[in-house]
Amino acid sequence: MRRRWIAPSAVVWLVVAAAFFLIPLIATLLFSLRSIQTNKCCSGAAYSLIVHDHQFWSTIRLSFQLALETIAISLLLFVPTVYWVHLKLPRLRPVLSLMALVPFVVPPIVLVVGLLNLYKGAPSWFYDKPYGFLATAYVILAFPYMFFALDAGFRSIDLHTLTEASQSLGAGWGTTLTRVILPNIRVAALGGSFLTLAIVMGEFTIASLSAFKTFPPYIQVVNESQPYEAAALSLLSFLIVWAAMLALVLVGRGRPRPAQVAATR
């Protein structure tokens, strides 16, 4: 009964999968290499135009800074929260995981409509600045991924023993958290962070409806006049996600995998 070789039908399905996944990527690459004058392959003109566009640098920098800010806020907020819940209030855990499902269930388009409405009266240093409003929205968006990653991390270590050991050696809460707990959940925290990076770098809906110029809306603007550049940018965007996911897999090697799916559709 045991097979030594791959089953023929499995080969067929895997080939179908490879074709469906790879063709759009290869086509995008070829498309981005078309010359603007002749519409033929191959020229690097689209790439050189992008590199010389200062808007490209400013939007991608903004997206990257937002990603870092979101990761920092999320870690500061959720690491102590999840730690405390695991340690002292395990009965709250189901409540928290139910709350973490909310951003999953609520489409970004609904979230942004609600948030724009909620913060309408907020001071302009918050409402009109990407670092205020947009980062807040992204922390909410990142909450489930961060939470489930951290939750899995905390579950895999012996929290009580570590805390007690640390405290009987005279450490306070702060020292315990930063020098004992954090190194033990590093993989989970990094996993959540890379997912968050991938989400924020690709998020279009919220940025576009609240009229902030981050990277994905920039691709959209470019596409209106320069399709080849847009293809090059799409490919770049794919590489960013690829890098984040590869990092996720590498840091988590040999350990239970954190959630791998983020939603930026």
Next chain:
Amino acid sequence: MIVGAFKNAHGGATLHHMHQIVQQPYRDQYWLTIKVSLITAGVGSFLGLCIAYAMIREGTPRFLRTILTTFSGVAANFAGIPLAFAFIATLGTIGIATTFIKDHLGYDLYAHGFTIFGQTGVELTYLYFQIPLMILVIAPAIDGLRAEWREAASNLGATSWQFWRYVGIPVLLPSILGAFILLFGNSFSAYATAYGLAGNSVFLIPITIGFYYSGNVVSDPHFAQALAFGMFVVLAVMMLLYVPLQRRSARWMR
């Protein structure tokens, strides 16, 4: 805060708006959104299941599974605007695949009514993140399908079809249905992909909401909120179906 966002979306909508969103053309748009979600969830579940099984079943080299899982992680996250443009570059009017098929196979897709900017195009593009999501979600369930069950069935003289009909599918069914609902929600709430692809030609509800919220021509935030509330209701119903299925499927995964 999240709860507050909802209260606002609801409280801001008078009954007049609630009445309006079930009228035409919005009723058709909800229906179109639901239809697109059902189709992509159905096709995505089926293809994802077949590919995941091909990846996991005995005989397939282990490294293929690692590659495919990692790639699914990337593809499931590669959505929105870049995905839309990747598909335009592939199957758009002057896309690579379109011109290739025309020049080398002699078949003009666009002359035969296909367009990436239409409903079929949107569905095809959605499959690019639906299938990998299905692979990621269903793989643990297929892992739970133990080889001993298959051997026991064949020892008792069952054919491959009988195994699937009486053992495989019934065990997997709750997981498949749960994944289907997840995929439905995934596609239902997609905005950026459809916007980049067919913002002006396929009127899905999220597009209409974006249109009313930031629209250059008409802007009616309250109505957008009412439409958003309608979406939320549909998703809440789906979620209510999801939770018991999840519980049931957890039983087999140990």
